[in-house]
Amino acid sequence: MLDAGLHLLADQNLASLGVREVTREAGLSPAAFYRHFPDLAALGVALVEESLASLHIMIRAVLAEAGGAEELIDRAVDVIERHVREHRGHVRFLARERHGGVRQVREAIDAELGRFAAEVGAALAPQPESRGWSERDLRMLAELYVDHMVSTAAAFLEALETDPAREQRIAATARFQLRLISLGRERWQAG
Amino acid sequence: MLDAGLHLLADQNLASLGVREVTREAGLSPAAFYRHFPDLAALGVALVEESLASLHIMIRAVLAEAGGAEELIDRAVDVIERHVREHRGHVRFLARERHGGVRQVREAIDAELGRFAAEVGAALAPQPESRGWSERDLRMLAELYVDHMVSTAAAFLEALETDPAREQRIAATARFQLRLISLGRERWQAG
DNA sequence: AAGTTCAGCAAACGATTGTTTACTGAATGG
DNA sequence: CCATTCAGTAAACAATCGTTTGCTGAACTT
Numbered sequence: 001m002l003d004a005g006l007h008l009l010a011d012q013n014l015a016s017l018g019v020r021e022v023t024r025e026a027g028l029s030p031a032a033f034y035r036h037f038p039d040l041a042a043l044g045v046a047l048v049e050e051s052l053a054s055l056h057i058m059i060r061a062v063l064a065e066a067g068g069a070e071e072l073i074d075r076a077v078d079v080i081e082r083h084v085r086e087h088r089g090h091v092r093f094l095a096r097e098r099h100g101g102v103r104q105v106r107e108a109i110d111a112e113l114g115r116f117a118a119e120v121g122a123a124l125a126p127q128p129e130s131r132g133w134s135e136r137d138l139r140m141l142a143e144l145y146v147d148h149m150v151s152t153a154a155a156f157l158e159a160l161e162t163d164p165a166r167e168q169r170i171a172a173t174a175r176f177q178l179r180l181i182s183l184g185r186e187r188w189q190a191g
Numbered sequence: 192m193l194d195a196g197l198h199l200l201a202d203q204n205l206a207s208l209g210v211r212e213v214t215r216e217a218g219l220s221p222a223a224f225y226r227h228f229p230d231l232a233a234l235g236v237a238l239v240e241e242s243l244a245s246l247h248i249m250i251r252a253v254l255a256e257a258g259g260a261e262e263l264i265d266r267a268v269d270v271i272e273r274h275v276r277e278h279r280g281h282v283r284f285l286a287r288e289r290h291g292g293v294r295q296v297r298e299a300i301d302a303e304l305g306r307f308a309a310e311v312g313a314a315l316a317p318q319p320e321s322r323g324w325s326e327r328d329l330r331m332l333a334e335l336y337v338d339h340m341v342s343t344a345a346a347f348l349e350a351l352e353t354d355p356a357r358e359q360r361i362a363a364t365a366r367f368q369l370r371l372i373s374l375g376r377e378r379w380q381a382g
Numbered sequence: 383a384a385g386t387t388c389a390g391c392a393a394a395c396g397a398t399t400g401t402t403t404a405c406t407g408a409a410t411g412g
Numbered sequence: 413c414c415a416t417t418c419a420g421t422a423a424a425c426a427a428t429c430g431t432t433t434g435c436t437g438a439a440c441t442t
Contacts, residue, residue, distance in 0.1 A: 013292035016207035019430060029391050034431080036389090095290040099283075099345060101204035110349070137367065144368045147342045148335075154290060158301070176328065177335045184375030210400060220421055225401080227419090 001026050001036055002050060005043055006089045014044045014093075015101035044097065044105040051090035052112045058083045059116060063123040073178045077171050080149060084156040095154045113150070117142045132189055144181060148174070192217050192227055193241060196234055197280045205235045206292035235288065235296040242281035243303045249274045250307060254314040264369045268362050271340060275347040286345045304341070308333045323380050335372060339365070 004026035008017060017040055023030050037043045062076045084091050097105045121142035124130055130138060152174045159166040195217035199208060208231055211221050228234045253267045275282050288296045312333035315321055321329060343365045350357040 180375035184371035
């Protein structure tokens with residue numbers, strides 16, 4: 001049922017999805033839907049959890065890897081690119097519903113992205129570049145990274161669906177921007 | 192009719208909007224819709240143009256202002272905050288439909304944001320900090336600024352609708368992040 | 383082996399949908 | 413002053429919708 005929903009949401013949007021539509025795609029009767037979810041919003045929230053599970057794994061993979069800033073950036077962008085390609089449906093769903101029409105889903109996504117930022121912040125803390133940073137500053141830096149990751153993922157997705165040749169350009173742009181942020185971070189203490 | 196649509200889109204999204212719904216809100220008969228638009232997608236594109244007109248003015252206002260990096264950042268964040276408050280409906284529409292279910296609208300928004308990035312890049316070029324930068328690098332920096340602006344605007348919007356007290360925190364975060372990017376930019380030539 | 387939960391079905395309900403058609407009155411222009 | 417465009421209407425079309433109801437068979441539990 002979740003798969004059916006996700007498949008429909010490829011070119012639709014949660015608020016415009018219909019109960020009958022989902023059950024038809026799943027090969028079930030309309031009434032069967034209510035055996036599993038009270039609402040379409042509930043199905044949306046379930047999809048959020050499913051979508052962010054794999055994303056969570058991805059982020060941990062990047063954070064776990066030690067190494068210099070350069071290699072870390074390259075690796076992060078690569079992982080994002082691959083993740084978008086391998087979980088296209090999930091990424092599209094998240095991008096589309098993050099500011100979409102269903103409040104419960106919006107809030108679920110935002111809460112989870114907030115947790116990501118906290119996790120990134122925690123991983124940043126022990127690094128030598130973070131010496132002297134307040135927790136607040138670290139959090140704001142982490143949010144910048146997370147927002148940038150989201151933007152990059154959305155750009156990859158759009159490229160994948162319209163002009164795949166653009167992928168390289170997006171990857172190069174993302175790396176450049178991350179390097180810029182990294183430089184600013186190193187210089188912050190001096191300011 | 193556009194106003195009616197925008198009002199409906201406050202808690203809905205374009206793909207789930209109905210012709211009858213719009214005309215009912217506008218106090219007209221269903222058939223009247225087709226006198227003005229062939230599609231709901233066409234109404235969406237019209238709303239994109241309306242929404243981006245004011246945004247364009249806002250961006251020019253920020254870019255025109257000369258001054259040091261610090262004051263420019265403060266001013267930019269203020270302008271964004273005020274713009275979101277004064278054009279809440281437009282901003283919400285753009286955030287929601289940027290990755291929404293209607294391709295024509297998505298493409299219209301992306302094209303216009305690309306034009307914004309070009310404009311920002313052109314304004315960045317003559318600044319002393321840009322000495323030695325290739326056009327490509329300037330463009331990537333401009334895209335970072337535009338993406339950051341979009342993220343910030345979306346955050347302001349979400350705060351306005353759920354927890355207005357959070358506005359200050361978002362503004363502070365945005366300023367911090369912009370300062371970080373600015374520092375990275377200054378240091379870039381050295382790398 | 384009896385009872386109970388579970389996941390599914392067909393059918394039916396009124397309500398709402400998008401779109402077309404033929405018609406109307408007002409403004410506009412030559 | 414006549415013709416034409418324009419923005420609106422009511423009515424009708426089949427189609428789809430969300431949801432409830434009562435029923436069925438399979439799978440567990442005890």
